Amino acid sequence: MDVEALRRAKALALAEQLREEANTPTNESLEREREARRAALDKRRATRERELARKLQEVAAAAERDRADEQSGDAASAAAAALIDDYRARIGAKIRQRVVLPPDLRGNPEATYEVSLLPSGEVVEVRLRKSSGIPTYDAAVERAILAAQPLPVPDDPELFGTHFRHFLSNFRPKE
Numbered sequence: 001m002d003v004e005a006l007r008r009a010k011a012l013a014l015a016e017q018l019r020e021e022a023n024t025p026t027n028e029s030l031e032r033e034r035e036a037r038r039a040a041l042d043k044r045r046a047t048r049e050r051e052l053a054r055k056l057q058e059v060a061a062a063a064e065r066d067r068a069d070e071q072s073g074d075a076a077s078a079a080a081a082a083l084i085d086d087y088r089a090r091i092g093a094k095i096r097q098r099v100v101l102p103p104d105l106r107g108n109p110e111a112t113y114e115v116s117l118l119p120s121g122e123v124v125e126v127r128l129r130k131s132s133g134i135p136t137y138d139a140a141v142e143r144a145i146l147a148a149q150p151l152p153v154p155d156d157p158e159l160f161g162t163h164f165r166h167f168l169s170n171f172r173p174k175e
Contacts (some may be wrong), residue, residue, distance in 0.1 A: 016129050083154060084163050090152040092169060098144035101173050104137040108174040111138050113145060119157065121136060121150030141171045 109132030116125040126145050131138050153164050 064166075080159065083159065087152060087154055087164065088169075091148075092171075094148045095141070095144050095169075095171070096175075098147045099140050099171070099173070100144070102140060103133070105134065105137055105173060108172050109134050109137055110170055110172045111141050112168055112170050114142065114166060114168050115145060115151075115157060115161075117151060117153060117164055119153065119160055121153045123149045124149065132171075137173065 053170045057097055110130070111128065111132040112130035114125075114129050115123060118124055123146055126137055128142065153160055
């Protein structure tokens with residue numbers, strides 16, 4: 001009986017071992033599982049890289065649009081500044097043509113005036129902001145401002161309102 005029990009024990013052990021081997025994947029199936037996991041991981045990585053590349057393209061495109069907008073804005077502001085400078089030069093030239101310099105004027109004194117205009121270029125008010133120190137020259141410039149009306153102003157209401165409704169102008173006899 002001992003032999004019989006021993007045989008049964010061996011048979012049970014062998015059956016148990018066979019069951020364990022059947023439940024335990026072989027090296028080949030383990031390798032297939034690893035490959036499948038690697039493939040899934042590589043696929044997720046590739047998807048993530050494509051998504052990041054797409055987002056990077058969107059950011060670059062947005063930056064390019066911003067840069068183009070900024071450049072067009074800079075060009076527009078440069079054009080507006082040139083237009084403002086042009087009208088200021090026209091106004092100054094029209095006034096300077098009418099200044100009658102006092103005969104006893106010496107040096108190159110500067111007088112600063114604040115001028116208020118209507119959209120038609122008519123002068124509403126002239127105020128001396130900084131005297132040249134020579135009352136006859138100051139009075140000659142003020143007369144010239146009033147005599148030069150209507151002053152040339154831009155047709156654009158916004159440009160007129162921000163830069164020409166009220167503005168300061170400096171006058172020197174030798175400019």
